[in-house]
Amino acid sequence: MNAAPADQIRLLDLQALDTRLGQLAHKRRSLPEHAEITALEGDLAQHRDLLVAAQTEESDTAREQTKAEQDVDQVRQRAARDQQRLDSGAGMSPKDLENLQHEVASLAKRQGDLEEVVLEIMERREAAQERVTELTGRVEAVQAKVDAAVARRDEALAAIDAEIATTTKEREIVAGSVPADLLKLYDKLREKEGGVGAARLYQRRCEGCRLELNITELNEVRAAAADAVVRCENCRRILVRTPESGL
Structure with missing residues (x-):
């Protein structure tokens, strides 16, 4: 030739x-932000999974607390009614009064036990809420890092793409003369x-x-x-x- x-x-x-x-x-493919974003997104996914688990636990304990409080309220109402009957004593035999006194005492103990359960559930719920708050903060912090890395990556890509476009046009001109x-x-x-x-x-x-x-x-x-x-x-x-x- x-x-x-x-x-x-x-x-x-x-x-x-x-x-x-x-x-x-090559520079476009190997920007350090690519690896950084991948690693951060992995961390973000992990923290989000932990947050979902904590939110689920908090939701479950909230329902458990509601049910326990309802149980306490039912016992309290029953005890209040029995106490009213006991205080009035109307139409009741001594045996009935004795039985009612036993029931009121039993209900008081039952109420106390249930209230202990409520307190235990409230403590677990409070711990779950604190965990949710902590993990929410972590998720937001990692998300901010992801957003910052994505912004840096996009800025770098835009600069590279602009140079690629300019160089490609120059190549077309030179190639056209060969x-x-x-x-x-x-x-x-x-x-x-x-x-x-x-x-x-x-x-x-x-x-x-x-x-x-x-x-x-x-x-x-x-x-x-x-x-x-x-x-x-x-x-x-x-x-x-x-x-x-x-x-």
């Missing part, structure tokens, strides 16, 4: 742009050779594979016509000759 020396040199400009686009793509057959070969080699399709021959060394050409290879390059598209014998990339090639 033949191409004007100026067209070949433009491949170096094109390669520089493609290298930069590759660097930007002959179609030369561009096709370059793109094919770039895809095959890890993103580098053309390399400068500098001081007898291929900047693509970093290997120095031996004397035979140098003589072949020296003998090639100025418009001949030469390839590195080692990496097979297009070898672009410049005044600094050392020929």
Whole structure:
């Protein structure tokens, strides 16, 4: 393949742009905020699960407390009615009064036991509420960190994307000035050779594979016509000759 020396040199400009686009793509993928957000979201999910469990426990103890208080109230009402009957003593035999006194005493003990249960439940509910408050604060704190990391990530991505857009337009302009057959070969080699399709021959060394050409290879390059598209014998990339090639 033949191409004007100026067209070949433009491949170096094109390669520089493609290298930069590759660097930007890598930078976009490897922003530290990506890993930070993933880790924070894991923490957030864990804290949310703990919060849901604490809220469920608080809700369960609230219902348990309501039921226990209702039990206390029922016993209290029953005891109040029995006490009224006992105080009046109307139409009651001594045996009935004795039985009623026993029942009032029994209800008083039952009420006391139930009130102890209520107190125990209230303590558990208070602990659950404190746990909910604590975990709510943790969730909010981690969520704030997530939001901050997402904002930093989005800002960084916007800057990278803007540079990608500018570089892509520059590439389109440079690529449009390269002959179609030369561009096709370059793109094919770039895809095959890890993103580098053309390399400068500098001081007898291929900047693509970093290997120095031996004397035979140098003589072949020296003998090639100025418009001949030469390839590195080692990496097979297009070898672009410049005044600094050392020929």
